[in-house]
Amino acid sequence: MAKARVLTPKSESFPDWYQDVIAKAELAENGPARGTMVIRPYGWAIWERMQAEVDRRIKDAGAQNAYFPLFIPESYLHKEAEHVEGFSPELAVVTHGGGKELEEPLVVRPTSETVINAYFSKWLQSYRDLPLLINQWANVVRWELRPRLFLRTTEFLWQEGHTCHASEADARDYALRILSEVYEQFMVDVLAIPVLTGAKTENERFAGADQTWTCEAMMGDGKALQMGTSHLLGQNFAKVFDTQFLTEAGEREYAWQTSWGVSTRMVGGLIMVHGDDAGLRLPPALAPVQVVVVVVRDEGGAGEKAEALAKQLKAAEIRTELDARDTPFGRRAVEWELKGVPVRIELGPRDIASGNAIVVRRDRAEKETTPLDGLPVRLPEVLDEIQQSLMQQAKDRQEHRTADVATVGEAVGAARTGFARMPWDGAGELEDKLNQEGVSVRCLRRTDGSVPLSSDEDDLVAVVARAY
RNA sequence: CGGGGAGUGGCGCAGUGGUAGCGCACCUGCUUUGGGGGCAGGCGGUCGGGGGUUCAAAUCCCCCCUCCCCGACCA
Numbered sequence: 001m002a003k004a005r006v007l008t009p010k011s012e013s014f015p016d017w018y019q020d021v022i023a024k025a026e027l028a029e030n031g032p033a034r035g036t037m038v039i040r041p042y043g044w045a046i047w048e049r050m051q052a053e054v055d056r057r058i059k060d061a062g063a064q065n066a067y068f069p070l071f072i073p074e075s076y077l078h079k080e081a082e083h084v085e086g087f088s089p090e091l092a093v094v095t096h097g098g099g100k101e102l103e104e105p106l107v108v109r110p111t112s113e114t115v116i117n118a119y120f121s122k123w124l125q126s127y128r129d130l131p132l133l134i135n136q137w138a139n140v141v142r143w144e145l146r147p148r149l150f151l152r153t154t155e156f157l158w159q160e161g162h163t164c165h166a167s168e169a170d171a172r173d174y175a176l177r178i179l180s181e182v183y184e185q186f187m188v189d190v191l192a193i194p195v196l197t198g199a200k201t202e203n204e205r206f207a208g209a210d211q212t213w214t215c216e217a218m219m220g221d222g223k224a225l226q227m228g229t230s231h232l233l234g235q236n237f238a239k240v241f242d243t244q245f246l247t248e249a250g251e252r253e254y255a256w257q258t259s260w261g262v263s264t265r266m267v268g269g270l271i272m273v274h275g276d277d278a279g280l281r282l283p284p285a286l287a288p289v290q291v292v293v294v295v296v297r298d299e300g301g302a303g304e305k306a307e308a309l310a311k312q313l314k315a316a317e318i319r320t321e322l323d324a325r326d327t328p329f330g331r332r333a334v335e336w337e338l339k340g341v342p343v344r345i346e347l348g349p350r351d352i353a354s355g356n357a358i359v360v361r362r363d364r365a366e367k368e369t370t371p372l373d374g375l376p377v378r379l380p381e382v383l384d385e386i387q388q389s390l391m392q393q394a395k396d397r398q399e400h401r402t403a404d405v406a407t408v409g410e411a412v413g414a415a416r417t418g419f420a421r422m423p424w425d426g427a428g429e430l431e432d433k434l435n436q437e438g439v440s441v442r443c444l445r446r447t448d449g450s451v452p453l454s455s456d457e458d459d460l461v462a463v464v465a466r467a468y
Numbered sequence: 469c470g471g472g473g474a475g476u477g478g479c480g481c482a483g484u485g486g487u488a489g490c491g492c493a494c495c496u497g498c499u500u501u502g503g504g505g506g507c508a509g510g511c512g513g514u515c516g517g518g519g520g521u522u523c524a525a526a527u528c529c530c531c532c533c534u535c536c537c538c539g540a541c542c543a
Contacts, residue, residue, distance in 0.1 A: 006504080015537070023479085034534075089541070111543095142542070145469070152542070206543095214543095226543060263543050296502050330503035337503095348502055358502085438539075 006334060009277050014221040019149070021271055025280045025338045028149050035147035035154025039264075042339060045288035046267055047157065051137065053190050053286070054159060054262060057182040061174075063133035063161055068115050070139070071106040076114035079240040083113065086207020090142040092154075108141040113208065113233070113259055116162045117241035124164055124245050124255060131174065132164040132255075150268030151225070151468050158263035164243065164255035168234065171256035172211070172453060175230045178260045179213045179451070183228040191266070192283035192391040193217050193273050194398055195227060196419075196463055198443030199455040203431055206259075210234035211454055216442045216463065218398045219272035222418040224442045224465040227269050230260035268468075273394050280340030281362050283390050284383035288319060291379060292341045294332055295324040296348030306347045309357075309375065316376050318383070337362065342386045343379065363389045402463075408433045415439040415466050424460040431462075440467050 007024060008016040022028055027043030030036070039047065055065070071094065077084045092108040095101060109115065116134065124132055137159045144154045161178060165171040179197055187193045200212040209231035216224050237243065238254035247253050274281040284290050293310045295303050303324055310322040321341075323332055336344050346358040346367075356369045359378075363386045370378055401418025405411045411434060414420035424430070424444055431441050444460040446452050452460055 013537090019536085030535080086542095140543090145541070146539095156543070158543075229543070261543070265543055298501095326501085328501050328503085328505060330501085330505080332501095333503050335504085346502075350502070 006338065007277060007279060010220060018272060021275050021279055022149050035144045037149055037153045043267065047264060049286050049288055050266055054182065054186055057186055058135050058161065061178060061182055063135040065136060066134050067136050068112050070109055072109050072115045074105045074107050076118065077107055079114065080208045080237055083208035092141045092143055110140055110142045112160055113237050117237045117243050120164055121241050121243040124243055126246050127166055127248055129245060130164060130166045131170065135159055135161040150264055156264050158261045160261045161259060163258045168256045171258050172232050175213065175232050175258040175260060176451060179230040183215050183262060187215060187227055190285045191270055192387055192394065193269065194395045196443060197451050198445040198463065199452045200443060201431055201441050201455055204441065206231045208233065208236050213451060214443050217269055217273060218401065218419060220275065222401050224467040225269045227266055228262040231258060233257040233259055274390055279338035281390060282340035282342060284342045284387050287342050289321045289341045290319040290383055291343045291345060292321045292323055292336050293345045293347065296329050296346050300349030300352045302347045302349055302352050305352055312376060318379060343382055361386055411464050412437045412439055415464060419463055419465045421461050421463055424462040434464055438466060439464050442467060
């Protein structure tokens with residue numbers, strides 16, 4: 001039986017392929033209102049795993065979770081000039097409540113710097129209260145003209161961290177710590193996505209920040225996706241919300257602040273980095289289901305053996321699912337491939353007779369025969385190999401599709417298939433020209449690849465690309 | 469918001485003025501199960517919405533809405 005075409009091939013149309021994966025893997029679909037998204041159980045399981053891993057790292061970095069309101073008085077947004085200017089075009093504003101027009105409109109939070117500062121200003125009294133490290137998991141709304149599931153939806157889910165520090169240096173250190181120890185480490189170790197960390201240009205900076213840093217990743221089509229950002233807010237919000245503390249010397253000083261976030265956009269990135277023409281491919285460290293045990297045909301004790309094996313693997317803390325459904329084998333195989341489950345174990349009467357199982361790796365089209373007894377030992381190794389192989393494949397692509405260039409013309413050419421690295425002029429003329437060609441500066445890095453403390457440093461390298 | 473494409477059953481589509489169809493999916497039964505199996509029988513649609521032309525509109529005209537692609541804005 002010939003393989004039926006399951007998805008639009010990536011090479012034919014990457015956007016169609018992306019949508020097909022989301023539909024066929026049952027990750028999400030559009031909500032009834034434009035730009036909204038229904039996240040289906042399997043998509044949610046992936047997001048839950050991301051949340052758990054990011055949350056743990058945030059707590060390791062010392063922050064505590066809290067929750068602030070969805071509705072923010074409109075006047076709060078207006079207190080910080082650049083902030084409101086940046087967000088005005090994408091605000092959803094509530095003007096009526098309880099059947100009456102409100103005295104003051106409420107904005108649905110696009111981010112929570114303002115409302116959180118209103119409370120930080122009450123909570124923060126003394127240098128002894130610092131650092132004040134708060135995170136919240138929430139939904140936010142930014143009106144989008146061109147929504148795309150996971151990548152750009154009007155409502156999306158994220159975590160937003162908000163912190164206060166005694167000095168600019170402390171705040172900067174913390175923003176950079178989150179960038180590397182939480183975001184970069186999570187993306188590399190769990191998502192198996194190589195990311196480029198660096199500073200944003202002034203042009204690309206968060207509205208109201210002194211400095212923005214970013215994690216950028218290359219998607220399967222060579223375009224860039226911003227996977228996470230961390231900001232040094234300086235004293236901009238502290239000044240307008242009067243967030244002050246008494247120093248050891250007894251003087252009043254405005255707090256130095258940061259904010260940082262990652263969102264459901266990461267799910268889109270995960271799809272576009274690892275997915276192939278058979279569907280999603282999930283790194284084992286993230287996968288909600290790491291191993292599926294498929295009963296090919298319940299004869300010769302295959303069903304019983306599969307159930308026992310699944311139980312054994314679960315006991316060994318491998319996230320395992322048993323598939324003993326009475327539907328044709330081929331259909332089920334395709335389904336698990338679409339969903340990107342890293343390892344599929346096939347058990348039928350033949351295997352029971354021979355004492356082996358067929359182990360199928362999702363990272364490459366290969367089946368291997370493994371003794372049944374050896375599986376509990378072998379599987380953790382296989383999962384680890386898959387994790388590494390997905391990372392290696394993503395890394396190879398990123399390297400092969402990144403070119404060092406000298407001119408805008410060359411950069412635009414390189415950006416058709418990937419990234420370009422070029423010397424940064426520091427003035428922004430380069431950026432204007434690139435932007436006119438549909439290419440943007442994704443981040444600025446030092447020549448040795450490390451993250452600059454500021455976009456104003458000398459001798460920086462600009463990484464430029466087309467972006468989502 | 470500018471340019472281009474498209475809205476017909478859950479999904480994909482055909483249907484240029486005359487009884488709304490096909491494939492897949494779904495349901496029932498039998499048979500199957502080692503890569504989306506086979507046979508038989510079924511359920512399911514105010515043709516995106518509103519208005520107009522006509523004896524008659526999925527089809528022609530007007531307005532609106534939505535989705536997709538490419539641009540400008542963004543996590």
